[in-house]
Amino acid sequence: MTSIAPHITAFLQQRLPLERGASPYTCDSYADTFRLLFVFAGERLGLSPSALHLEHIDAPLVLAFLEHIETHRGNRISTRNVRLAAIKSFMRFAEYRVPSALDQIHHVLAIPVKRTDSQLVPYLTIEEMQAILDVPDPTTREGCRDRAMLYVGFAAGLRVSELVGLRIHELTFHPTASILVRGKGRRERALPLWTETVSALRAWLAVRGAAQATELFLNNKGEPLSRWGFQYILRKHVEAAAQHCPSLRNKRISPHVLRHSCAVTILQATQDIRKVSLWLGHASVQTTEIYTRVDPSEKIEAINKITPPSLRKGRFRPPDRLMAALKAST
Numbered sequence: 001m002t003s004i005a006p007h008i009t010a011f012l013q014q015r016l017p018l019e020r021g022a023s024p025y026t027c028d029s030y031a032d033t034f035r036l037l038f039v040f041a042g043e044r045l046g047l048s049p050s051a052l053h054l055e056h057i058d059a060p061l062v063l064a065f066l067e068h069i070e071t072h073r074g075n076r077i078s079t080r081n082v083r084l085a086a087i088k089s090f091m092r093f094a095e096y097r098v099p100s101a102l103d104q105i106h107h108v109l110a111i112p113v114k115r116t117d118s119q120l121v122p123y124l125t126i127e128e129m130q131a132i133l134d135v136p137d138p139t140t141r142e143g144c145r146d147r148a149m150l151y152v153g154f155a156a157g158l159r160v161s162e163l164v165g166l167r168i169h170e171l172t173f174h175p176t177a178s179i180l181v182r183g184k185g186r187r188e189r190a191l192p193l194w195t196e197t198v199s200a201l202r203a204w205l206a207v208r209g210a211a212q213a214t215e216l217f218l219n220n221k222g223e224p225l226s227r228w229g230f231q232y233i234l235r236k237h238v239e240a241a242a243q244h245c246p247s248l249r250n251k252r253i254s255p256h257v258l259r260h261s262c263a264v265t266i267l268q269a270t271q272d273i274r275k276v277s278l279w280l281g282h283a284s285v286q287t288t289e290i291y292t293r294v295d296p297s298e299k300i301e302a303i304n305k306i307t308p309p310s311l312r313k314g315r316f317r318p319p320d321r322l323m324a325a326l327k328a329s330t
Helices: 005-019 024-045 059-071 076-096 099-109 126-133 140-157 160-164 195-208 226-240 246-252 257-270 273-280 285-292 297-304 320-327
Strands: 178-182 188-193
Touching: 005 024, 005 178, 024 059, 024 076, 059 076, 059 099, 076 099, 126 140, 126 226, 126 246, 126 257, 140 160, 140 195, 140 257, 160 257, 188 273, 195 285, 226 257, 257 273, 257 285, 273 285, 273 320
Parallel strands: none
Antiparallel strands: 178 188
């Protein structure tokens, strides 16, 4: 039997950050997957997580775990597939370190991802986004911070990890206002800022105060704001905005919805999917094509260019009621 602890430690501390160059967010996401998996396996096998062995994590247990997070934790299929991807990544790492478990590892690697419906991405209209931006009180320190975060998150189309990871030295006002974003896959991109975004950022910087942390956005303790902290801030302001904008009540709004909203806004303004891809920092334009299904502009343009088949003219005349009644009685 092979203790799993040293292998999972090497995977999370060396393989992911050093060899693969994974972002801190990816490392945290993978670590959370294994935390859930080991708690589930320990309860199922009657062992403490530290007593688990690699041989315990076989295909039947992994399948049971995936079913558990869907049925008991209420996770979506997409989350289930992300958890499976993390487990498979570790198994590919372990197959070279523990050849004796090769057969078991290959059974886990053979577990297929679960197909899900391809739904339209959720997004906010300009009116809905305006309602949310109007909630923070600009006369308070928290209000200045929240308004600036919401504006930057929407205007720049940032992932939540990119937003909370922004540093002061990555913000430039001269000669052109812009921010340097370190995105997924360690890809950097420079984004220009709207005048309104600059105003919101200047108001926040005026009250931010000195702090040891270099991150742009801080919590009340002067420490970097976490992604969970921003999620709480967004949810709080959405609930307040919904009182004046009823359409927000029917939408499930997460930090990533701000990113989707930015993408749809840019696509509607430019009609160029390549510009949207560059703005969001996608590695491939194919990833960005999901927004073309949301925006009807191109479809309307196609309809206007097509000459549809003509219909024969005519008008429906209902049958005489008396004759219809007699026919029905025969």
